Amino acid sequence: xxxISLHVHSFSLRYALRHRAIxxxxxxxxxxxxxxxxxxxxxxSANGPGLRDLCGETADHFARVRDAxxxxxxxxxLDTSDTxxxxxxxxIGIARACGADTLRxxxxxxxxxxxxxxxxxxxxxxxxxxxxxxxxxVLVVLENHEDFTGPVLARILGEVDHPWVRALYDYxxxxxxxxxxxxxxAAMAPFIERVHGxxxxxxxxxxxxxxxxxxxxxxxxxxxxxxNRLYDAGVRRFCFENVWxxxxxxxxxPDDLPPTPCFEWDDPSRYLRGDDxxxxxxxxxxxxxxxxxxxxxxxMLEVGGYAVRPEPVA
Numbered sequence: 001x002x003x004i005s006l007h008v009h010s011f012s013l014r015y016a017l018r019h020r021a022i023x024x025x026x027x028x029x030x031x032x033x034x035x036x037x038x039x040x041x042x043x044x045s046a047n048g049p050g051l052r053d054l055c056g057e058t059a060d061h062f063a064r065v066r067d068a069x070x071x072x073x074x075x076x077x078l079d080t081s082d083t084x085x086x087x088x089x090x091x092i093g094i095a096r097a098c099g100a101d102t103l104r105x106x107x108x109x110x111x112x113x114x115x116x117x118x119x120x121x122x123x124x125x126x127x128x129x130x131x132x133x134x135x136x137x138v139l140v141v142l143e144n145h146e147d148f149t150g151p152v153l154a155r156i157l158g159e160v161d162h163p164w165v166r167a168l169y170d171y172x173x174x175x176x177x178x179x180x181x182x183x184x185x186a187a188m189a190p191f192i193e194r195v196h197g198x199x200x201x202x203x204x205x206x207x208x209x210x211x212x213x214x215x216x217x218x219x220x221x222x223x224x225x226x227x228n229r230l231y232d233a234g235v236r237r238f239c240f241e242n243v244w245x246x247x248x249x250x251x252x253x254p255d256d257l258p259p260t261p262c263f264e265w266d267d268p269s270r271y272l273r274g275d276d277x278x279x280x281x282x283x284x285x286x287x288x289x290x291x292x293x294x295x296x297x298x299x300m301l302e303v304g305g306y307a308v309r310p311e312p313v314a
Contacts, residue, residue, distance in 0.1 A: 002307065003236070003308075003309045004231070004306050005237045005311045007238070008034050008039045008241075009042075009043040009196065009240065010030060010045050010053040011246075012241055012242035012290050012293075013286060013287070015279070015282045015286045016283050017052075019279045020055070027068075028055075028064070031068045035073075040074060040310045040311055041077065041237070041311070042069065042075075043076075043079060044077070044079065044098075046078050046080055047080050054094075054098070062094060063097065066099035069098075070099055073310060075237075076098060076099050077104065077239075078098060078102070078104070081107075081108055082105065082107075083105055083109075083122050083125040083126055083142070084108075085129055088103075089129075092133055092136045096137065101137070101139060102193075103139070104143055105143070106145035107122050107142075107145075107147060115152070119155065119156055126142065126162070130162030130163075133164040134163070134164040139193060140165045141194045142156065143167075143170055145170065146173055146251065147177070149174065149177055149179045149187070150179060150187030153167060154167075154187045157191045158191075166191050167188050168192070168194040168195065169185060171221055172198055175250075175262065175263065176251050178250070178252035178256050178257050179258075180258045180260050180262070181221065182229070185230070185233075189233040192230065193235070193237075194237060195235055195237075195238055197223060197227070197239060198213065198216060198243045199217060200213055200214065200220065200221055200262070201214055202263055202266060203265065203266055204265060205247065205268070209250040209254050210247050210248060213243030213247070214244060215292045216294070217295075217296025217297070220261055221262050222262065223297075227301075242286070242289055242290045244286060244289030245277075245282070245285075245286070246274070
């Protein structure tokens with residue numbers, strides 16, 4: 001059996017967390033549930049006002065999160081966005097206070113300059129961030145997040161050349177820029193330390209072509225082959241992410257899409273934005289999608305010969 005550790009991302013139940021005034025489901029309920037369900041770690045989005053799914057902004061709250069995760073023998077990752085050093089220094093401090101060993105980010109320069117300019121700004125940022133991350137003991141991972149292709153992200157990390165600044169590979173985000181996920185993986189492979197496992201389809205939405213998040217196992221991404229290639233590249237920590245009802249616009253011309261199966265157009269009736277649903281409905285449907293997707297994810301791991309073990313994994 002191929003041994004891996006398995007995290008789960010708070011985006012999977014983002015509506016339950018967003019509407020916690022009616023669900024009673026906060027970051028501590030999330031941590032407790034996922035520990036009971038056998039996950040070896042949790043990822044939490046702190047990407048937004050109030051630190052979003054972290055559900056608090058005080059030093060006492062951060063300490064409680066650290067204790068909740070530590071008491072359950074789990075690992076912890078935090079998510080943010082924006083590579084600018086002042087922002088990253090703050091978020092690295094929060095990650096450390098929460099006991100996180102990893103901080104995910106992506107650039108926020110989109111639309112502010114040419115691709116070459118954005119690449120250079122990102123490189124300059126991360127060269128400053130690397131030593132800060134090393135001092136804190138928090139690994140910073142740059143995600144291919146609807147902006148850079150795999151080769152561009154690999155170029156950035158090669159130029160930064162710091163052991164505490166690496167890559168997070170997302171199973172489907174390269175679709176937004178019209179790049180085959182396997183090509184992105186091949187380019188990023190030397191730098192990948194963390195991953196987000198999810199599923200997508202391509203649709204013609206009401207406002208144009210989109211990438212649509214669907215319950216894992218019901219989309220067109222070849223998740224098992226992706227997992228196998230990541231494992232062969234040395235990745236041992238995987239993260240399951242339910243992206244049901246997530247929608248992102250296609251950032252290239254449809255005629256430029258690769259002729260690979262994951263870019264085949266699906267039934268447009270599958271278009272769905274969770275933000276358009278009433279709280280009670282979106283929370284219930286999200287939970288159902290999570291359960292369906294998680295069952296399919298675990299089935300995929302079983303077929304692939306993977307066994308989940310607590311970290312550290314060699």
